[in-house]
Amino acid sequence: MLTGGQLAGLIVAVFWAVLVSFLAFTLLKLARLLRDAGRLVADIGDQAGPLMEDMTRTVRRANEQLGRTDMITKQVAGVTQNVSAVTTVMTSVVGGPLVKAAAFSYGVRKALHRDGEERGGEGRPQLPARSSGKGRR
Numbered sequence: 001m002l003t004g005g006q007l008a009g010l011i012v013a014v015f016w017a018v019l020v021s022f023l024a025f026t027l028l029k030l031a032r033l034l035r036d037a038g039r040l041v042a043d044i045g046d047q048a049g050p051l052m053e054d055m056t057r058t059v060r061r062a063n064e065q066l067g068r069t070d071m072i073t074k075q076v077a078g079v080t081q082n083v084s085a086v087t088t089v090m091t092s093v094v095g096g097p098l099v100k101a102a103a104f105s106y107g108v109r110k111a112l113h114r115d116g117e118e119r120g121g122e123g124r125p126q127l128p129a130r131s132s133g134k135g136r137r
Contacts, residue, residue: 002010
């Protein structure tokens, strides 16, 4: 039979064997995980170059389009200024004579109206004021 010391030694040896087996299994799994992660990183590194080139081309195209948009915006601003200038010129060219013509026609109407009053009130007929029957008291 086994003595108490031998039994304790056997239990410790079995415990250490189980522990070493568990650690070996865990290390093997960790090694496989690190190997797969290394492959993934290598694949990403291989794909990163073309992706960076595509992004560079996309940014260049975007910059070109922004440059074109800037030119179009400047041209639209120039057209807006030109339209404003034309509007100002047309207002001064057409507006001045129209105001003068309107003032002249107003003066003629006033003169004709006064002329009708001097002849005995043959101007516009005046309607009598209506009475509501409720006078102020």
